[in-house]
Amino acid sequence: MNDISSDDIFLLKQRLAEQEALIHALQEKLSNREREIDHLQAQLDKLRRMNFGSRSEKVSRRIAQMEADLNRLQKESDTLTGRVYDPAVQRPLRQTRTRKPFPESLPRDEKRLLPAAPCCPNCGGSLSYLGEDTAEQLELMRSAFRVIRTVREKHACTQCDAIVQAPAPSRPIERGIAGPGLLARVLTSKYAEHTPLYRQSEIYGRQGVELSRSLLSGWVDACCRQLSPLEEALHGYVLTDGKLHADDTPVPVLLPGNKKTKTGRLWTYVRDDRNAGSTLAPAVWFAYSPDRKGIHPQTHLAGFSGVLQADAYGGFTELYRDGRIPDAAC
Structure with missing residues (x-):
């Protein structure tokens, strides 16, 4: 086996130092890219919220430009790290773009x-x-x-x-x-x-x-x-022909973009005949609407034909006109 000369050792050390310097430079470049991506993503989210409230052609152009810059930086970052995109899945089920390992301190x-x-x-x-x-x-x-x-x-x-x-x-x-x-x-x-x-x-x-x-x-x-099948089953159970209690209550709803609230409505339909000796389980079904128009309870109770106990709100009055739903006064 040939002996390795001191010159070869020196050359190897020199090349090793060069590679370490290159790796350090690439890591620094990658960190800068990731910070820039995070900054652009935060600005883009803010502009989207502003654009949702009051649409502006200038804001729309800025959003399009930032999206293009963000996609370019993400592709460069993927090239440096060797990352690949996950297979396409539905957006609500898709996880974060880069999944971090769980902390080792967790049991x-x-x-x-x-x-x-x-x-x-x-x-x-x-x-x-x-x-x-x-x-x-x-x-x-x-x-x-x-x-x-x-x-x-x-x-x-x-x-x-x-x-x-x-x-x-x-x-x-x-x-x-x-x-x-x-x-x-x-x-x-x-x-x-x-x-x-x-x-x-x-x-x-x-x-x-x-x-x-x-x-x-x-x-x-x-x-x-x-959980949508459970909600559908609850809806069908509560609105089964029989006696139904109905009411609505105002709820403040945050308007996206301008940090203000408007008044929405939460419609409550209750099935509970335990006071009349019924052994059926009580249940309640909720429905939301952005306003208090009478079309909402009329739509909710379109297939109901039992007794309705509600207040004197005019939206319920239309349900009693054809006699299909008897009125039980509060």
């Missing part, structure tokens, strides 16, 4: 899934360990984050080389990182505890997990889609 529970049978399903031969697929899911347990790591072992047949693996478990949101407990917590905090999503994002950030407001909003929208 982890590992669930190891084995093939259903200890032998090959094709030929009946014995299986040997081949490898495994690992996926992590963020879960909330007792107000503490925990990463649920699911490991699906791969086994190979020793006779025919067939590969056997347990199927991946389903998730509440396809390809989502949130477990059912975390989604339930977000919905409960928003609708039962009246905690806005931006405050929830701050709360989770103090626990060491960064969940942006837009990500939480996407989860809420996806959960509402998943």
